[in-house]
Amino acid sequence: MLATDVERRAAETILERGVRVPIPAPRFLRLLGKKQIKVMIRQSHLGTLEHFSTLELKEGFSFEGIDSGNLDAAHEMISKHGKTVRKLLAIVILDSRLKIWLFSELLASWLKWKLTPKRLLEVFLVAVTISGVEDFTNTIRLIRSMRVTMPRNLSPTSKGSHEATL
Numbered sequence: 001m002l003a004t005d006v007e008r009r010a011a012e013t014i015l016e017r018g019v020r021v022p023i024p025a026p027r028f029l030r031l032l033g034k035k036q037i038k039v040m041i042r043q044s045h046l047g048t049l050e051h052f053s054t055l056e057l058k059e060g061f062s063f064e065g066i067d068s069g070n071l072d073a074a075h076e077m078i079s080k081h082g083k084t085v086r087k088l089l090a091i092v093i094l095d096s097r098l099k100i101w102l103f104s105e106l107l108a109s110w111l112k113w114k115l116t117p118k119r120l121l122e123v124f125l126v127a128v129t130i131s132g133v134e135d136f137t138n139t140i141r142l143i144r145s146m147r148v149t150m151p152r153n154l155s156p157t158s159k160g161s162h163e164a165t166l
Helices: 003-017 027-031 046-059 071-094 097-112 117-130 133-146
Strands: 019-024 036-041
């Protein structure tokens, strides 16, 4: 078995099983002695991916000022987009239409006081890596390259026997 096949199979297994990400436990679990809970992040369903993408595009993140190192612009972005980023993470964690509708706001507000910016980045990196955006874009590229709706040319490509030379 080639090394690339082993890597591909390992990646597929991770996508199927998901990745457990530890986050601080809620208060009632901490009272019982449990310091962390492990949230399973799996490859997102298409509905979750669409919901995530719609919310992200609607928010319209702008990085002007941050790239130049302006600290005020960074604080403005935190103030303006912090809730959206937490909600995006909650959507990926919940990964179900009903759960997102019922609990995304609650989970996002809970994450506000439980995650550090570094931990938020780590969890988001796992979520984006596993989300399957590449698979979706590859599907679109495949559909475009197949050109399913383009009519086929059914006429013969080689000349008939009457033009063959002897």
